[in-house]
Amino acid sequence: MYNESLEKALERCKQDHLGLAVMFIDVDHFKFVNDTMGHEAGDKLLKKVSERLLKNVRDGDLVARPGGDEFTILLENIEERLVRNIAQRIIHAFAAPFTINNKEIYTSISIGVSLFPIDGDDKETLNSKADIAMYFAKKSGKNKYQLFNEHGDVLARKLQLEQDFRSAIELNEFYLEYQPCVELKTGTMYCVEALVRWRNPKLGIIPPNEFIPIMEETGWIVNLGTWVLNEACRQNIEWQKLGINVKVAVNVSSMQFEAENFVAGVKQALLEHKMQADFLEIEITESVMQNVEKSTRIIQELKELGVKISIDDFGTGYSSLSLLSSLSIDHVKIDKSFIDGIINNSNIASVVKKMIEMGESLNFDLIAEGIEVEEQADFLIENGCRYGQGYYFSRPVSPDEIKKLFMQMW
Template identity: 35%
Template sequence: MTLQQVTAVLVLFSAGLLLYSLMPTNDIIREQSVREHKTGWQILLILVCLFVLGYLIFAWILFSHHVNYLFSLLSIILFGGAVFVTVVTRMSLYSIRNIQRIAALERHNATHDMLTDLPNRAMLYERINQSIKDAKRNHSVMAILLMDLNQFKEVNDTLGHHCGDGLLQQVAPRINEVLRESDTLARLGGDEFSVILPSTNLEGAKVSAKKIISAMERHFVVEGHSLQIGISVGIAMYPEDASNSDNLLRKADVAMYVAKRYSTGFSVYDSEQDQHTLNRLMIIGKLHDAIINNELLLHYQPILDTRTFKLWGFEALIRWNQPILGLLKPSEFVPIAEQSEVIKEMSCWVVSNAIRKFRHWHAKDQSLRLSVNLSVKDIQDEGFVDWLKGQFDVLGVNPKCMNIEITESSMMTDSKRAMDTIQKLHQIGITFSIDDFGTGFSSLSYLKQLPSQSIKIDRSFVRDMLTDDNDAVIVRSTIDLAHNMGKTVIAEGVESQEVLDILEILGCDFIQGYYICSPLPDNQVEQWMAQERIPINLAREKKSG
């Protein structure tokens, strides 16, 4: 081929490349949703078309006239430009589609549960609100089901968290099997699920609830384990029970609580059916006011050294003198407080007031220790360490006199942050006890990681040692395990001389319980300290020894 022909063909090939770049450019324009972005690519499309026309005219000139090396150089430059435009448009289309894919994935993750891929709480609220709008427009009704697995905690405690996750992944499709395509199943968190039943009356909601309960009766197989769990379902109706998403879910939760409490499978919301549920709702609303109105108070339960039966220290236990419900124990309101941010405020109140009272007793006996309980949110609060240091400085108390009790569950969520907080507190001299040991599902894994000095055996094991051989084995094994790891053991729930005798034989280091002394108001602590503290039978044995 002559130089003229080669140059002309190169220009025509360049024009072909530009034509090829029109396809991705057109795809970009079609897929752009923002008008300003689309306008820029439309201009580029017009320019590329003009360039193609110009390339064709230049090729015709090359075929019609004599070509020198200057024309050849120009054709090479034009070819480079065509290659550049083609590469840019193709890569731009790839990048835009990749960004769109990532954005779609992020939107999906923001509205779906990572474990089960079901809609999460955010999407649930969105779809409830849409269903309410549709019901208003069509003058129809709808139902909300709130569901909770009955034996899920036992699965976690026995088989571990990974088995619990595997179970939840099987529960979701099992429930979806009995629902209509128009229904929405969502996971709220933990073992709690919700279902939206659009255009469904109360009888239809009951039928759906029964189908779900029946579906859950079949065994699940998780990692070779055959599991059978139940489910409790609460039903709330729009517009009869509530007219917005928050109240519908809250009232479905009330109904579910009743179903779980009475083991009825499902329950329809009725504001008069359960006074305990109303009390629970009252507690949620009044917790913050309790701190402001000085309704909280502290009792202190002595902890004794089992070898010498001398006073080791006190555990600070919170009480709530609720004007309507009376004196409430921690188990009646602390778990509810832990579901909201008020637990942080409550914990600060407990720690501050306990240290303030304890410093007077510590001044008389420098060996005394103060034991307080912290929640999951306290351990994960990055500002808690500095706040606690400030309390010790202001009140003039040595941090080494404090022992903090933490449960195994406090390490389950964001364990790295919790571990960092614990390490910082440990560095200033605070000791740690693992509370309610044996009731969680990761006891051993965290036992070796935590800088804990002691293990506290849950009262449920200690209390039933005399009548349940399994509990006795658990207590003995826990004491042996702790001692082998260089840790001491505290047994709570000591309520008889017989239990105390067994704990002595097993080598338990510290004891507390009603047999030693019930929790005391602060104005009775010094009087108790001044008197004989050892129970009569125990004192007699010590003297005879």
């Protein structure tokens, strides 16, 4: 009935040049009510939700329940401003509790909205876009509404990436590039940093700064991190067979680092690929320092395996050099944002000098990230920074290119 009504409403609105809106509504935390109070209580809640929705739309608007805890509302002959008002009114209506079996239950809703003609002119498109908008209203904190036309292309692409990622590892869509880290005075390759890339068959190359945050939001970053670790170890052994003995550094997200089986996974990767632990360096961000006790324990376990540890993006997060001095850290990477300013900003140059001095006094080796010009490299060498990486030396390249660079640098 809902779909038939939508088709007829679209015909009328097209003929009369009027606006139309489709709302998809999801009841937040409904599963919790079902699980804790039983399905009978869940059914009562759905009936009360229906009543509350009907009270907050106009006479003649259609409210439907396609299934589960999802509702749809069809708003015919309407402008965007009024759609927003109705959506906000519905959300406010759910601030009051429901009484189910003499108990007060609080729930909220997430609303996704598509508009005719802006978002589409057929029921399939409007339903799909309202559903996508609802999904992101729910993902971004619940108890809110989201219009598809505000961030439509972004929402659709984000959802597509989330769906595609589920099979991307099995389909070999991910691959690694490697950026050399060099000894600044000699220019010889000290280490290579493994950087994950995604070649999506439909969307092409997806930038890491687009897909990594999505992976972190969904928790898939742990699966991806496990694949990166194993692939980097496999590739390192291939290089060693050719006489290229160079460490590989693998970035680890805080979610992966704090997972219960992380250290066991590192140990398993080393055993599986028959790789010596001192050829592996784990790069963690300062954010893991929020839980110092747990991080200290994990770092100690990794050090017992023989793995090297570095802190990435230093200066942008939560830790201090004095805090890091109590941990078994091998390297601290100075964030690119500092390196960018060392030539033209005397204040930043002074800060970097102090970082290098403190690193020396605390027995850290510092690695400067994002070196792009000779003047930056010269400044760092003059002030005692031992290692660096950046486009001045090499962009991230394929494993075959690393072979060529290694031969050149040695």
